[in-house]
Amino acid sequence: MSIDGDQQLLRQISRGDESAFVAFYRRHQGPVYRFALQMSGQVEIAEEVTQDVFMVVMKSGSKYDSARGSVAAYLYGIARNFVLRKLDQERPYLTTLDDPESEYADVAADGPDTLAELTRNERMESLRKAVLALPPTYREVVVLCDLHELDYAEAANALDCAIGTVRSRLHRARALLSEKMRADERCAV
Amino acid sequence: MNETDQKLLQGLRELAAEGPRDAPAELEARLVGEFRKRAQARRRNVLLGVGTAAIAAALALTVIRPALLQHAPAAQVSPQADDAALDFYPLPDSEELPPLESATIVRVQLPMASLRLMGLPVSEEGAADLVEADMLLGQDGMARGVRFVE
Numbered sequence: 001m002s003i004d005g006d007q008q009l010l011r012q013i014s015r016g017d018e019s020a021f022v023a024f025y026r027r028h029q030g031p032v033y034r035f036a037l038q039m040s041g042q043v044e045i046a047e048e049v050t051q052d053v054f055m056v057v058m059k060s061g062s063k064y065d066s067a068r069g070s071v072a073a074y075l076y077g078i079a080r081n082f083v084l085r086k087l088d089q090e091r092p093y094l095t096t097l098d099d100p101e102s103e104y105a106d107v108a109a110d111g112p113d114t115l116a117e118l119t120r121n122e123r124m125e126s127l128r129k130a131v132l133a134l135p136p137t138y139r140e141v142v143v144l145c146d147l148h149e150l151d152y153a154e155a156a157n158a159l160d161c162a163i164g165t166v167r168s169r170l171h172r173a174r175a176l177l178s179e180k181m182r183a184d185e186r187c188a189v
Numbered sequence: 190m191n192e193t194d195q196k197l198l199q200g201l202r203e204l205a206a207e208g209p210r211d212a213p214a215e216l217e218a219r220l221v222g223e224f225r226k227r228a229q230a231r232r233r234n235v236l237l238g239v240g241t242a243a244i245a246a247a248l249a250l251t252v253i254r255p256a257l258l259q260h261a262p263a264a265q266v267s268p269q270a271d272d273a274a275l276d277f278y279p280l281p282d283s284e285e286l287p288p289l290e291s292a293t294i295v296r297v298q299l300p301m302a303s304l305r306l307m308g309l310p311v312s313e314e315g316a317a318d319l320v321e322a323d324m325l326l327g328q329d330g331m332a333r334g335v336r337f338v339e
Contacts, residue, residue: 011313015305016227016228016231016232018221018224018225021221021224022217022221025217025220025221029211029212030210030211030212032212033209033211033212034208034209034210037208037209046212047212047213047216050212050216051216051220054220055220055223058220058223058224058227059227120203123200124200124203124204124207127200127201127204131201131204142201146198146201146202146205147201147205148205149205174197177197178193178194181196181197181200182193
């Protein structure tokens with residue numbers, strides 16, 4: 001949907017139009033939820049953050065200003081603030097990565113039991129852990145630019161920083177991940 | 190870009206495609222429930238505001254300027270309350286109030302935005318403008334309906 005369409009929905013939401021809220025929620029909940037999950041590694045945090053983000057939309061979505069960026073960037077920006085706040089409250093969050101009850105663990109366990117698939121799952125799990133182990137300022141650019149495919153300008157809007165900052169943080173984050181992958185490969189050999 | 194970088198980007202693309210795509214369905218139900226609660230509270234507050242404005246206007250006419258009231262057609266009690274109500278657009282939730290026995294009509298100024306409550310389209314630009322309206326108050330002082338003055 002265009003920015004105009006989203007803005008129209010936000011105006012209708014501010015007037016109490018429930019169908020507009022449902023339409024807006026269904027359009028945007030997926031990326032918000034995935035962003036929170038990929039940033040935190042915890043389903044509970046992802047759910048809470050998604051709820052908090054759409055409560056903000058309910059209360060003050062009409063304050064969104066299209067001149068300051070896309071609706072997606074606006075929502076990512078709100079989600080990012082909530083995620084960082086929750087991660088601060090719930091340290092150390094990395095202990096949850098090995099939780100066999102996690103949604104990611106279910107996905108991995110359900111895969112076909114072939115050697116290739118197991119190897120791939122291990123590689124994915126290792127990469128997921130590496131992303132989650134990045135400092136938040138690097139993690140958020142990887143999640144937004146590499147996992148959600150936002151361009152630098154949109155990511156800069158969401159993170160409220162300069163495009164150059166996004167570029168340099170992404171460069172550094174990828175270097176850290178590559179380093180980790182090389183170390184993992186050396187250990188595997 | 191070296192081989193490790195390429196592998197990393199490939200891995201990130203695969204990672205992006207994995208995992209749940211949507212929030213749990215019960216979250217939508219929870220949020221819609223919250224939205225309904227807020228919308229109801231908002232309607233109640235607007236009605237309370239409209240009712241308060243109408244009562245304040247009635248008080249101004251009857252207490253502060255009794256002399257004017259004698260000549261003012263703005264506030265009057267109708268013996269045929271049901272007939273009077275026919276001209277008025279019912280306010281949301283007014284059907285839950287007791288039946289109309291006697292009515293008072295008070296002329297007030299309302300923000301254009303309040304027309305939205307009646308489902309009428311109001312542009313954002315004109316939302317803050319004022320419009321003259323007659324409020325129909327019941328025997329209990331609660332607003333039952335509204336009639337916009339041309």
